[in-house]
């Protein structure tokens with residue numbers, strides 16, 4: 001099976017996680033950010049993640065990929081645990097701060113989808129049209145980091161175990177870890193104890209490395 005991704009993409013992280021959590025082998029194919037031809041050939045439009053089975057059959061929504069692998073892999077579902085509405089609320093409410101810190105740093109990171117200058121320029125052009133100037137966002141870093149500290153302290157109190165946010169693996173882990181992985185691209189974030197233990201443990205369990213080592217400064 002091949003999973004087509006961009007390394008920075010949080011939806012792709014959701015899809016990647018289930019392969020790690022279930023120990024199902026998959027080959028990651030990182031597309032260039034300006035490669036429209038490959039995804040369009042596979043699913044008729046430019047989007048990732050896309051899962052391609054050996055027989056050419058494809059699944060192209062992150063949560064459909066998660067459900068598909070969690071149901072088809074041997075043994076009981078790993079994501080059957082109860083959900084906590086507070087996690088969903090936290091993910092939504094912190095989203096504005098997270099995206100403003102994350103998005104301007106993405107094309108500055110040495111990620112596979114930006115292996116050519118054209119691919120990085122494509123991303124910047126597209127996303128600045130939605131989020132505004134990356135330089136302006138980067139200049140807001142000090143205030144955004146203050147907001148983020150408040151969000152992370154709130155999250156710290158919600159984490160029940162490093163191996164599963166609610167104590168048992170659930171869809172909340174699929175929603176939460178990608179946010180923390182986005183933040184790992186931001187230099188200078190200070191993680192409270194439970195959040196730090198969780199993001200390290202989940203990175204190992206899900207086999208999705210964090211970006212701490214390539215974190216981008218303002």
Ligand SMILES: N[C@@H](CCC(=O)N[C@@H](CS)C(=O)NCC(=O)O)C(=O)O
Nearest residue numbers: 009011046047048049060061062063
């Ligand atoms: N609902 C989709 C959303 C996927 C999505 O928005 N992917 C982004 C990448 S993060 C994408 O492919 N955008 C089109 C583009 O980059 O041109 C899912 O959950 O899989």
